[in-house]
Amino acid sequence: MRQARCVLSTYSADVFGVCSALYELGGMLVMHDASGCNSTYSTHDEPRWFGGDSMVFISGLTEIDAIMGNDSRVVNDMLQAIEQLHPAFAALAGTPIPMLTGCDLTSVAAEVERVSGTPCFGFNTNGMRSYLCGASEAFAALAERMTDERAVKRRGTVNVLGATPLDFSVNGSVESAAEILGGDGWEVIGTWAMGSTLGQLRRAGEAEVNLVISGAGMKTAQVLRRRFGTPWVVGMPVGTAFTGQVLRALRDTARDGQDRMAFADYEAPTAGGFFIIGESVISRSLAAAFRLECGVTPRVICPLERLPELEGVLSPGDVSASEEDEIQRLCADAGIVAADPLYRPVLPQRCQFISLPHEAFSGRLARKDIPDLTKMDLKKIYGGIL
Amino acid sequence: MRGDVMLRRVGEEAIYDIPHVSIGEAAFPAPFRPGLEYSAPARGVWTIVHVGMLVPEAHEIFVCAAGCLRGVVLSAAEMNLTGRFSTVAIEEHNVLDGDMEELIIEGVTDILNRLPKRPPAVLVYSSCIHHFMGCDLAMCYRTLHERFPDVDFTDCYMIPTMRKSGLTPDQIMRRQLYSLLKPTDRDGKACSVIGNCFSLDESSDMVRLIRRAGFRLQQITECKSYAEYQKMAESSFCISTQSTARAAGDALEKRLGQKHLYLPLSYDAQEIRRCMSALALQMGVSYDGGAREEAEAERMLGEALRVIGDTPIAVDYTFTPRPLGLADLLIRHGFRVQTVFADSFSAEEREAYAHLKSEAPELEIYPTVHAAMRKYPRGGKKLLALGQKAAYFTDTDRFVNMVEGGGHYGFDGIKNLAGSMIEAFREKKDTARLIQIKGLGCESCL
Numbered sequence: 001m002r003q004a005r006c007v008l009s010t011y012s013a014d015v016f017g018v019c020s021a022l023y024e025l026g027g028m029l030v031m032h033d034a035s036g037c038n039s040t041y042s043t044h045d046e047p048r049w050f051g052g053d054s055m056v057f058i059s060g061l062t063e064i065d066a067i068m069g070n071d072s073r074v075v076n077d078m079l080q081a082i083e084q085l086h087p088a089f090a091a092l093a094g095t096p097i098p099m100l101t102g103c104d105l106t107s108v109a110a111e112v113e114r115v116s117g118t119p120c121f122g123f124n125t126n127g128m129r130s131y132l133c134g135a136s137e138a139f140a141a142l143a144e145r146m147t148d149e150r151a152v153k154r155r156g157t158v159n160v161l162g163a164t165p166l167d168f169s170v171n172g173s174v175e176s177a178a179e180i181l182g183g184d185g186w187e188v189i190g191t192w193a194m195g196s197t198l199g200q201l202r203r204a205g206e207a208e209v210n211l212v213i214s215g216a217g218m219k220t221a222q223v224l225r226r227r228f229g230t231p232w233v234v235g236m237p238v239g240t241a242f243t244g245q246v247l248r249a250l251r252d253t254a255r256d257g258q259d260r261m262a263f264a265d266y267e268a269p270t271a272g273g274f275f276i277i278g279e280s281v282i283s284r285s286l287a288a289a290f291r292l293e294c295g296v297t298p299r300v301i302c303p304l305e306r307l308p309e310l311e312g313v314l315s316p317g318d319v320s321a322s323e324e325d326e327i328q329r330l331c332a333d334a335g336i337v338a339a340d341p342l343y344r345p346v347l348p349q350r351c352q353f354i355s356l357p358h359e360a361f362s363g364r365l366a367r368k369d370i371p372d373l374t375k376m377d378l379k380k381i382y383g384g385i386l
Numbered sequence: 387m388r389g390d391v392m393l394r395r396v397g398e399e400a401i402y403d404i405p406h407v408s409i410g411e412a413a414f415p416a417p418f419r420p421g422l423e424y425s426a427p428a429r430g431v432w433t434i435v436h437v438g439m440l441v442p443e444a445h446e447i448f449v450c451a452a453g454c455l456r457g458v459v460l461s462a463a464e465m466n467l468t469g470r471f472s473t474v475a476i477e478e479h480n481v482l483d484g485d486m487e488e489l490i491i492e493g494v495t496d497i498l499n500r501l502p503k504r505p506p507a508v509l510v511y512s513s514c515i516h517h518f519m520g521c522d523l524a525m526c527y528r529t530l531h532e533r534f535p536d537v538d539f540t541d542c543y544m545i546p547t548m549r550k551s552g553l554t555p556d557q558i559m560r561r562q563l564y565s566l567l568k569p570t571d572r573d574g575k576a577c578s579v580i581g582n583c584f585s586l587d588e589s590s591d592m593v594r595l596i597r598r599a600g601f602r603l604q605q606i607t608e609c610k611s612y613a614e615y616q617k618m619a620e621s622s623f624c625i626s627t628q629s630t631a632r633a634a635g636d637a638l639e640k641r642l643g644q645k646h647l648y649l650p651l652s653y654d655a656q657e658i659r660r661c662m663s664a665l666a667l668q669m670g671v672s673y674d675g676g677a678r679e680e681a682e683a684e685r686m687l688g689e690a691l692r693v694i695g696d697t698p699i700a701v702d703y704t705f706t707p708r709p710l711g712l713a714d715l716l717i718r719h720g721f722r723v724q725t726v727f728a729d730s731f732s733a734e735e736r737e738a739y740a741h742l743k744s745e746a747p748e749l750e751i752y753p754t755v756h757a758a759m760r761k762y763p764r765g766g767k768k769l770l771a772l773g774q775k776a777a778y779f780t781d782t783d784r785f786v787n788m789v790e791g792g793g794h795y796g797f798d799g800i801k802n803l804a805g806s807m808i809e810a811f812r813e814k815k816d817t818a819r820l821i822q823i824k825g826l827g828c829e830s831c832l
């Protein structure tokens with residue numbers, strides 16, 4: 001049955017995606033929730049929580065406030081906290097009960113902004129969609145409102161879009177990607193949003209090209225395309241050969257201004273026994289890397305939403321499937337599956353398994369085993385299972 | 387300053403005045419104004435997932451939105467118990483379609499039909515959304531019972547939105563933990579201690595008295611099978627030692643006729659004696675007043691004071707349900723308790739509060755969830771922490787790693803606590819690693 005899972009985990013939710021995306025930027029992020037969301041997020045989905053500074057809170061919604069529609073409480077509490085903590089901006093993200101009671105989060109945010117003078121975003125998250133939706137909306141909202149429209153484009157510059165620990169953990173993948181770009185002569189204006197300041201992100205319009213490294217950055221690429229005319233390339237540098245492909249695509253796009261998907265030439269077969277289960281941009285990049293380095297093209301099973309802006313990322317041979325029984329059925333005859341280890345129990349015993357821990361799925365469980373994608377030796381991995 | 391916070395700027399550096407209040411000025415039971423809440427990374431307190439897993443062989447099924455499922459499914463995974471845990475995700479269309487009952491019934495049915503082995507009992511957790519939508523949960527459980535007569539179902543709740551409306555989710559969870567017990571003949575020489583996440587120490591005043599009286603003691607933490615768990619229904623009386631378990635005891639008294647004794651964990655000698663006397667009376671034996679045990683506790687407290695000296699001590703509310711009572715005990719014995727981390731006080735702490743207010747009015751009370759606590763200046767001085775949150779905020783590597791009072795009880799509990807303080811003072815701990823593990827004492831694959 002759809003929605004019923006015997007053993008599978010669940011992906012991090014939209015509300016956590018908002019927080020993960022904006023975490024490092026000096027904003028105050030509020031989950032409009034009773035209790036539990038903040039602890040779930042900070043325990044399982046936020047590797048920066050213990051040591052890193054931030055201002056992520058919950059509103060402490062109560063039954064009586066929800067029933068009576070008492071939005072003034074969250075407004076007043078946010079105003080008080082803004083006065084105390086002086087964040088660069090504020091954001092309010094919804095959960096199931098505010099959705100159910102029809103809380104107008106955008107209006108609440110507007111009221112907070114009107115009184116405090118601090119930019120405030122309202123995100124209509126509801127805890128029922130994946131982190132991808134929340135992170136995507138958060139980045140895009142930032143691109144709409146917080147980027148400097150007077151920015152002057154400079155050659156040889158790039159933004160990296162779609163970086164959150166939910167997709168890349170904090171193991172150096174994002175830094176490695178930036179180093180690779182630097183090594184190829186690119187100046188990284190800002191990485192949205194790990195390791196960059198809000199000030200750097202404000203300068204996004206300077207970039208000659210945007211590089212989208214996960215689905216969470218795609219909508220932002222479209223916003224920046226519209227606002228600044230910046231073309232984009234989609235693809236996460238994975239392994240040596242595909243990284244070269246990404247760098248070529250960046251150069252080509254800088255030259256002709258055409259948007260590109262770096263993995264576009266490597267379509268998945270419509271049948272085959274090698275699957276990658278995961279986020280679409282990263283998985284398609286991995287699949288292309290396997291093709292280039294090992295001569296095999298895996299099919300991607302994307303368990304996350306097919307957002308409109310991600311049209312064209314998956315190739316016709318790839319599949320969208322999020323339900324436990326669907327994935328079991330699709331992988332029933334699989335020979336090789338690369339996925340988060342929490343998928344292992346629903347896969348056939350006989351199939352070869354490549355463990356690719358994904359923070360957005362297994363949280364901190366296998367954090368120490370999450371690979372730096374840029375440094376993956378796919379030949380060795382593939383050779384090891386044959 | 388009362389529950390307030392101020393901010394000054396010196397150049398680019400923000401200096402935060404963190405909310406705190408002295409016990410002399412603190413309001414009871416809520417010393418701080420509510421507002422946005424922070425979550426400190428101290429995770430040792432058990433969640434409803436951990437508590438539910440105490441029913442041996444039972445299977446947990448949570449029916450909630452993905453965001454709510456996220457924490458519980460990973461809690462179970464970290465406990466290596468995914469085989470006893472399943473989920474049904476509520477999606478937006480369910481809210482619009484109003485098919486919550488069908489989702490529960492068909493979702494649970496599908497899961498039970500797919501499990502490799504039928505569990506003897508299933509804990510089905512509903513969430514806030516069911517209650518806001520007026521879901522007919524009784525019909526759901528009734529239907530499930532009809533479909534699976536070989537399975538015992540009970541209703542459990544993940545309803546944080548209702549946490550201030552009657553019983554808290556934690557109290558309800560501890561009550562439901564025993565709701566699966568079936569009426570049976572009672573054994574006049576059997577009793578249960580209920581609602582605790584930890585077995586009471588064998589050496590504790592309570593367990594020794596029960597053993598001496600020849601009673602069979604049953605605790606859910608000791609049960610290895612569902613059949614063994616069911617034997618708890620045979621108890622002639624049950625004891626709760628935590629306020630969060632009182633509702634469980636009252637429910638057992640009402641439903642199974644087990645006399646309920648609430649004998650709270652306490653650090654007050656008179657209250658300990660009063661509780662032990664009540665227990666002795668219930669069992670028809672005498673209680674000697676615990677003079678020997680009390681002397682032992684005093685001796686160990688003296689030893690701890692000799693070792694710890696005037697090192698500042700911080701206590702938090704996760705360490706024991708009675709942080710003020712504990713602070714009062716320690717201060718009376720010469721320890722330099724400097725800080726209590728607590729967002730509110732239990733009604734049972736009124737006496738300790740009053741005593742501290744007059745005898746140690748300078749004792750600092752700090753909140754743990756106040757938004758400004760994110761900016762608490764951690765570390766800087768040598769300190770002994772009692773509890774994970776105190777250890778986190780003070781950034782000390784000298785702390786007693788315990789939640790809910792552990793299995794300590796009575797004068798023996800005080801003696802053991804003093805021993806733990808000596809050990810913690812002498813031996814460093816890896817605080818960051820230890821306090822981030824969920825459900826202290828549970829299996830963890832981290």
